[in-house]
Amino acid sequence: MTIENDKELAAPGVVRIGRTLDAPPARVWRAFTDPDELAGWFWPPSFKTSAALDLRPGGQYRIAASTPEMAVSGEYLEVEPPRECAFAWRWDGDDHTSVVRIELLGDGDLTELRLAHEQLPADAVDAHHQGWSDCLDRLPGHLA
Template sequence: MTDTATHELVITRLFDAPRELVYRAFTDPDQVAAWFGPVGWSVPRDSVDMDVKVGGHQRFTMVNDDDATMNSPVSGTFTEVVENELLVGEETADNIPGLPAGTKFSLRLEFHDEGGKTRLVLRQGPYTAEVEGMAREGWTSSFTKLDALLAA
């Protein structure tokens, strides 16, 4: 019996940086390349192409640091954009273990001011329970790299 894609990943995370800086880390191609991807994976800057507006796109490729033949392209379209507050988009999964190629899922990022810090609320899915767990682990690992970037 296979698990159906009914699970939504929800992560709430407090970053020790102003909301504008955290938002920029998700929307500036140089910064996305500097932190995105779990530890052991990187995003080559030349793979990042972003047009952050409603109907715009976000495309890049995560590459395994030890084996460049292992990669995961990301391709999304922005459906809602409120500068420094909200990013909503739809993505198509390719090369994601546990998901058939072409699977569509949504990503919602809310940026809340918490007295000079930023509370990020991330919602992504739907996923199977297994893929939701892998996505949670990947985001959590990526956020350690984002913490370091924001502290610099």
Template sequence: MPTYTRETEIVADPAVPLIRIIREFDAPPEKVYRAHVDPDLVVQWLGPGRNEMIVDHFDSRTGGSYRYRHVHEGNEYKFYGSFHELRPGELIVQTFTYEGEPDGVALEKLVFEDLGNGRTRLVATSLVDSFEGRDAWMINGMQDGVREGYDRLDALLAG
């Protein structure tokens, strides 16, 4: 099977305060999905590698919730949300909140598209409440953290 090198594409929608992230993986949808809902796997790839990720709880089911912390040089960055719909290998709909900005809730939809030959295209959209909020996410390191995390996910899926 050929190996494809895919870059993570991050696009800010000009019409609505939405961020779209597109990434292809050399793994089937079920495996990519599992890496998003199994906390033992999530801690191995989510976010920048310089951070330690600590899961406070991770109830990955429709109606469940999560809370985790990223720790870097003594600073904690806390995140939480709710799982609104989970369809194994197909879809995750969830909310996402950075605890430092509790009014900035994003609605996120992750679609796992089967490309055949054991490959998946992940399309993740995050709808935030304002263009200012969206742009702050884009400026404050989201792009680097997402790209680095997906590079780490690539390595995890290959292992």
């Protein structure tokens, strides 16, 4: 199940995406918070992704690709395992910082993932919506 951004109802500068995943919340949490796991699904394999995470409020993270050369980094703002985290998001070479919030709901073998990317410039909303959609489309295969 996919909940796509409803542009008529969404606040300006916000992307909201949801997924129902066939894995318990602790497993989905690990996919987002273990550097090796995150690097394994976040971008396509051809990107040769690496990730470094210091998972605590105030801790830094960096997700980088070598082909094409690009990276995003920031600071963890909230960390509540295995249910919620929020982090600042800044692309290398960009002066703008936005905020990503991830919430994992559910018990048992299913997780409802809710992602909100807030404080985006209006001209970046569509690209980030597409990027997060592509990214989250790879997650079920990784979890399987």
